[in-house]
Amino acid sequence: MQRFCWRLLLLAAFAARGLLAQSISFRDITAQAGLHFLHNNGAFGKKYLPETMGPGCAFLDYDNDGWPDILLVNGQDWPGHTRGVPTTMKLYHNNHDGTFTDVTRKAGLDIPMFGLGVAVGDYDNDGYDDLFITALGQSHLFHNNRNGTFSDVTKAAGLWGPDEFSTSAAWVDYDGDGKLDLVVANYVQWSEKSDLYCTLDGRHKSYCTPESYKGAPARLWHNLGNGRFEDATEKAKFYDPTSKSLGVTILDSNRDGWPDILLANDTQPNKLYVNQRDGTFRETAVAAGIAFSEDGVARAGMGVDAGDYDRSGYPSIIITNFANQMLSLYHNEGNGLFVDEAARSEVGRATLVTLGFGCFFFDYDNDGWPDILVADGHIEDGIERVQKRVRYAEPPHVFRNLGGGKFQEVTEALGANFASPKVARGAAYADVDNDGSLDVLLTTNGGRAFLFHNEGGANHSLRVKLVGTKSNRDGIGAVVRLRTGAEPQWQMLHSGSSYLSQSELVLTFGLGGAAMADSVEVDWPSGQVDRLTKVAGNQTITIQEGKGLVGKRPYGKPWTSVASR
Numbered sequence: 001m002q003r004f005c006w007r008l009l010l011l012a013a014f015a016a017r018g019l020l021a022q023s024i025s026f027r028d029i030t031a032q033a034g035l036h037f038l039h040n041n042g043a044f045g046k047k048y049l050p051e052t053m054g055p056g057c058a059f060l061d062y063d064n065d066g067w068p069d070i071l072l073v074n075g076q077d078w079p080g081h082t083r084g085v086p087t088t089m090k091l092y093h094n095n096h097d098g099t100f101t102d103v104t105r106k107a108g109l110d111i112p113m114f115g116l117g118v119a120v121g122d123y124d125n126d127g128y129d130d131l132f133i134t135a136l137g138q139s140h141l142f143h144n145n146r147n148g149t150f151s152d153v154t155k156a157a158g159l160w161g162p163d164e165f166s167t168s169a170a171w172v173d174y175d176g177d178g179k180l181d182l183v184v185a186n187y188v189q190w191s192e193k194s195d196l197y198c199t200l201d202g203r204h205k206s207y208c209t210p211e212s213y214k215g216a217p218a219r220l221w222h223n224l225g226n227g228r229f230e231d232a233t234e235k236a237k238f239y240d241p242t243s244k245s246l247g248v249t250i251l252d253s254n255r256d257g258w259p260d261i262l263l264a265n266d267t268q269p270n271k272l273y274v275n276q277r278d279g280t281f282r283e284t285a286v287a288a289g290i291a292f293s294e295d296g297v298a299r300a301g302m303g304v305d306a307g308d309y310d311r312s313g314y315p316s317i318i319i320t321n322f323a324n325q326m327l328s329l330y331h332n333e334g335n336g337l338f339v340d341e342a343a344r345s346e347v348g349r350a351t352l353v354t355l356g357f358g359c360f361f362f363d364y365d366n367d368g369w370p371d372i373l374v375a376d377g378h379i380e381d382g383i384e385r386v387q388k389r390v391r392y393a394e395p396p397h398v399f400r401n402l403g404g405g406k407f408q409e410v411t412e413a414l415g416a417n418f419a420s421p422k423v424a425r426g427a428a429y430a431d432v433d434n435d436g437s438l439d440v441l442l443t444t445n446g447g448r449a450f451l452f453h454n455e456g457g458a459n460h461s462l463r464v465k466l467v468g469t470k471s472n473r474d475g476i477g478a479v480v481r482l483r484t485g486a487e488p489q490w491q492m493l494h495s496g497s498s499y500l501s502q503s504e505l506v507l508t509f510g511l512g513g514a515a516m517a518d519s520v521e522v523d524w525p526s527g528q529v530d531r532l533t534k535v536a537g538n539q540t541i542t543i544q545e546g547k548g549l550v551g552k553r554p555y556g557k558p559w560t561s562v563a564s565r
Contacts, residue, residue, distance in 0.1 A: 024365055026418040026440060026452035029559065033092075033451050034099045040075045040087040041446045042114065047205045048078070049190050049213075050136045050165070052379040054357065054425025054445035056117040056500025059432075060129050062107075063148055066540075066553065067094040068430040068504050070441065072449050073115040073133060078192070086112040089133065094432065098559040108149045109142065117426075117500035121171030123180045123223060125473040129505070132182060134166035139184065158228045164216060165190055168248045170496025172259050173472050173525055174236070175279050179223040180472050181232075183261055183496070185245035188213035200386050207379055210266045210300075215244045218263055237280045244268045249497040250477070251306035251315045253288070254336065257523075259477050259494075262290075264301030264319045289338045290317060290330050299325045303427075303499030307361030308332075309370045310405050311488060320356025320374055320499070323383075323390050327351040327359070327374060327397075331405070347372065347399050350409045354394045355379070358427025358499040362438050366459035366510030368489055369401035375442050375499070377423035393421035396442070418452055430504035435558035436461040436538055438508055443501075455560055460511040462520075463540040466493060470526035471545055474505050477525040484514045511537045 043051040055073040062069050070092040077083055088110045092100035104110050109131075117134040124130070128144035141157050142150040154160050165187040171180040188210050198208035217239050222232035233239045238261075247264035254260070258275035265271060269291035273281035285291035293299050300322035306315040314332035321328060326348045330338035342348030351374065358375035365371070376394035383390050398414055399407035411419045418440075426443040433439070437454040444450070462482070466475025474493070481490040491507050511517065520532040522543055530548045535541065542551035 023456040023458070025415040025455050027415060027455050028417040028450060029098070029453045030449065030451045032098060034101065035070065035092060035449055035451055036102075037072050037090050037449045039443060039446055039449070040077065042075050042078045042081070043446060044078065044081045046195070047207050048192065048195055049188075049207055050114065052207050052445065053116055053167070054377075054423075054500070055115065055443045056168070056426040056502075057428050057441050057443045057449065058118040058120050058502035059428050059430035059441065059504040060120045060131070060502070061504075062091070062129060062144060063093070064128060067096050067434065068432050069094050070100060070451070071118055071131065072443065073118050073426075073500065075114050076112050088112055089115055098433070103148070106148065108151065111140070111152065113137065113140065116166065117168045118502055119169035119171055119182070119495055120502045120505065121180045121476060121495050122473045123171065123182070124227060125179065127473055129474070132169050132171075134169050134184060134500070136165055137163055139164075139166045153227070156227065158230065159221065162219065167246050168496060168500050170248045170250050170494070171476055172250045172261065172495065173477055174220070174259055174261070174275060175222070176258070176525055177225075178468070178470060178472055178526065179225050180474070180476060181223045182221040182229065183248055183250075184219045184221065185248045185263060186216035186218055186243070187246060187266070188244050189216055200380065200382070204382065206382070210244045215242045215268060217241045218243055218245050218248070232279075235279070237282070238273060240271065240283070242268055243271060245271075246302050247304035247319070247497075247499050249304045249306050249317075250494040251317070252479075252492060253315060253332065255314060262304060262306065262317065264304040265298070266300045266302065267298055269298045270301055270319065284336075288336060289340075290328070293325070293328075294340055294343070299328070301328075302357045303359040303375075305360040305497040306494070307370045308490060309361060309372075309401055310403075313490075315492070318359050318361070318372060320359045323353055323355040323378060323387070325352075327356055341405065345405070345407055346409055347407050350397060350399070353389050354397070355390075356397075357425045358442070358501055360427065360429060360498050360503060362429045362503075363508065363510040364398065364438055364454060365400065365457055366437060366461040367512050368484070368487055368510040369403055371401045372399040372407065373397070373427060373429075373440065375422075375424035375427040377425060377445060391421060393423050395419045395421050396424060422450070423447060425499060426501040427498050428501045428503040431463065431506070431508060433559040434540065434553070434556045436463065436508070436555045437558070453559055455558065459513065460515055460537040462509045462511060462517055462535060462537045464507045464509070464520065465540060465542045466522065467542060467544040467550070468524065469545040470528060471524045475524065475545070476505070479523040480507055481521040481523070482509045482517050483519045484511055484517050487512075506540070
């Protein structure tokens with residue numbers, strides 16, 4: 001009888017949470033915000049492989065005014081097929097009033113390249129975030145000059161030279177010296193001259209799978225601390241020429257306090273590099289159970305993220321895959337092993353047919369349980385001719401975390417524009433208006449970008465910004481633990497993740513109905529621990545390593561109040 005009553009209470013709690021979730025919507029504010037962006041993938045009929053990749057996106061506060069700005073990566077025309085004004089990435093400054101201003105030229109970022117991904121991090125610890133843009137050919141490092149402009153320091157930093165097909169990237173202090181190092185994922189060995197002819201129907205050229213091309217090793221750049229980097233790929237035992245990497249995430253898979261690196265590979269086994277705490281890594285994906293699908297097949301991994309979705313204390317993993325492969329939801333068992341729970345959940349069933357790219361854990365309804373977003377879109381515009389169930393443009397997925405390892409798809413309830421089909425690629429999140437709820441940025445291949453404002457939620461939240469001193473200035477790699485009553489949460493601040501994209505470097509914790517966190521604890525990469533008690537919600541707090549609370553700012557009014565502007 002007692003067990004039956006407990007089940008009824010649990011069901012009632014789920015129902016109450018479900019009703020609250022249904023009031024939330026993601027409103028398309030792209031036009032209102034002034035984001036006039038169109039991605040150029042260079043396509044002109046030849047079906048070159050890089051045209052399928054799409055652009056990444058990022059949220060960053062490049063001027064330290066406390067408001068997330070937006071960066072959208074762009075491609076360019078192929079040589080000999082120029083169709084107009086050269087296209088470049090776009091940097092949009094947040095005006096704090098529901099609008100953004102294009103400051104690309106003013107910032108010195110109007111540089112043509114076949115750009116793909118972006119990673120944000122303060123590599124020189126001067127208090128201002130810098131940019132690394134991956135590209136087909138030469139990738140670029142842009143130093144933040146602390147005056148609203150950036151300088152291309154690729155050559156001066158020692159990063160010039162590799163002519164590669166670079167995709168996602170992430171900043172990480174892998175050796176614990178307080179300086180951010182750089183991981184760059186590389187895809188395959190491709191060039192216009194080596195482009196192959198592939199076909200789906202025997203009549204028309206289609207985009208080749210990566211199986212047609214040789215792989216390429218990801219690179220690990222070690223930060224020397226003088227504005228320069230050295231290629232530590234082989235020295236760190238990170239070299240693998242068979243990889244075909246699209247996504248990268250940083251996680252502490254075994255909770256030893258040292259960051260590990262996960263690469264999502266396309267048609268090759270995924271790779272999990274466990275930090276040996278001596279400047280080297282050991283690749284363990286097969287033993288960990290994440291290299292292949294449960295039937296032993298290397299899937300087409302695209303995007304990736306890590307998070308503790310069930311409060312086990314260990315980070316679990318999501319990896320988006322190709323159509324007919326479903327999302328991977330690898331649960332961390334806490335003993336070095338991961339088990340794919342997707343096939344036994346709605347997450348797997350709902351993603352079987354769609355082709356996922358960007359993905360992340362985020363608490364969109366601030367109930368304290370990480371939800372999942374997946375950006376979808378096929379690579380072949382004629383796929384419906386050969387696979388009747390598969391579409392080129394596809395709706396995204398949002399899976400609401402119900403607790404107990406269960407998820408419920410709520411995409412359609414979040415709004416018609418949000419749930420409409422898109423050829424989506426990059427995805428990132430941030431609280432663009434400082435109202436305490438996470439908003440979503442999506443990019444599409446050869447199309448527009450979308451900024452969706454999170455509206456209608458009633459739960460409380462607490463946002464935490466970190467300032468490192470002994471650790472890197474951004475606090476990347478720090479673990480923040482929060483407790484409200486008997487409810488524990490934790491997140492590790494990490495760069496990269498998703499697909500070609502970067503979410504904001506501020507952590508948002510949903511508090512549900514609680515107006516206060518009983519405790520907040522920060523475990524810094526240096527070993528320093530800072531603790532706070534009785535921290536009010538509905539504000540952004542700044543915690544400095546060794547000093548504790550150094551700033552706080554109450555939430556403002558959401559941009560729904562300026563929707564008519």
